Amino acid sequence: MSARLRLSNVRKVYGEGSPDAYLAFDSISLDVAPSEFVAVVGPSGCGKSTLLRIAAGLAPASAGEVELDGRSVSGPPPGVVYLFQQYAKSLFPWRTVIDNVMFPLEAAPRSERRSLRERCSEYLKQVGLAGFENKYPWQLSGGMQQRVAIARALAAEPRVLLLDEPFSAVDALTRMELQSLVLDLWRENRFTAVLVTHDVEEAVFLADRVAVLSHRPTTLSEVIEVGLPRPRDHIATREDKRFLELRHHLMEALLGRLAPVAA
Numbered sequence: 101m102s103a104r105l106r107l108s109n110v111r112k113v114y115g116e117g118s119p120d121a122y123l124a125f126d127s128i129s130l131d132v133a134p135s136e137f138v139a140v141v142g143p144s145g146c147g148k149s150t151l152l153r154i155a156a157g158l159a160p161a162s163a164g165e166v167e168l169d170g171r172s173v174s175g176p177p178p179g180v181v182y183l184f185q186q187y188a189k190s191l192f193p194w195r196t197v198i199d200n201v202m203f204p205l206e207a208a209p210r211s212e213r214r215s216l217r218e219r220c221s222e223y224l225k226q227v228g229l230a231g232f233e234n235k236y237p238w239q240l241s242g243g244m245q246q247r248v249a250i251a252r253a254l255a256a257e258p259r260v261l262l263l264d265e266p267f268s269a270v271d272a273l274t275r276m277e278l279q280s281l282v283l284d285l286w287r288e289n290r291f292t293a294v295l296v297t298h299d300v301e302e303a304v305f306l307a308d309r310v311a312v313l314s315h316r317p318t319t320l321s322e323v324i325e326v327g328l329p330r331p332r333d334h335i336a337t338r339e340d341k342r343f344l345e346l347r348h349h350l351m352e353a354l355l356g357r358l359a360p361v362a363a
């Protein structure tokens with residue numbers, strides 16, 4: 101099957117041409133199939149967010165190519181939605197919850213607004229926020245605000261959803277709830293998902309494959325097939341032998357270069 105999203109030999113240099121030019125990563129090639137869920141893990145600062153922004157067409161690569169359904173990406177393409185870590189900054193505090201979710205549909209003709217509003221209420225229901233349409237983001241908890249951001253992403257009917265550490269600003273239990281929510285929505289809506297995270301358990305729990313970025317100089321060191329059965333459950337999946345093996349392997353890959361802690 102042809103790739104939905106294809107990264108071919110992508111390289112990023114910040115400050116190219118200047119004496120303090122900085123090579124973020126090089127030679128990254130990765131194909132993501134339609135409806136696949138791929139996680140990208142790597143140590144802090146290795147370039148995960150940069151890579152995702154390039155995949156979204158939000159930043160240019162220094163070399164290499166990004167393709168969406170076979171077409172070269174040179175700016176944000178329709179159908180690709182980016183979900184940010186900092187939901188509080190990505191929601192508009194002066195708009196109600198429903199008006200935040202409606203935002204990607206604002207260009208639609210007035211005559212369609214009523215039916216779009218109903219559709220957006222449906223997305224809010226899907227993320228467990230029925231009845232919160234007329235609240236403002238600042239009246240909601242952090243986890244609820246990220247649910248609003250997820251509903252807004254759904255309203256854009258993504259072919260590809262790019263998730264940049266989307267759960268890192270919430271507490272551990274909320275994080276697990278949001279992980280399950282994203283898995284349910286992914287299963288129902290069949291978008292392609294690429295998740296950047298530094299959390300190896302999250303990567304294994306959610307993804308079909310995990311791409312591992314190395315320490316500097318960053319390259320793609322391996323891509324691992326997860327192969328755990330779906331639907332996944334926080335208790336049973338995390339106790340599965342395969343889950344534990346993968347977690348071990350990824351922890352070693354990410355921590356391998358650190359010196360052991362002295363007794």
Ligand SMILES: Nc1ncnc2c1ncn2[C@@H]1O[C@H](COP(=O)(O)OP(=O)(O)OP(=O)(O)O)[C@@H](O)[C@H]1O
Nearest residue numbers: 114115124142143144145146147148149150151298
């Ligand atoms: N706009 C920029 N200009 C210059 N350097 C940048 C810029 N954005 C990122 N960098 C550098 O590129 C490297 C990769 O940054 P990036 O945020 O992509 O890494 P990351 O793996 O997502 O990090 P973290 O896991 O800590 O969020 C870092 O060393 C960072 O300082």
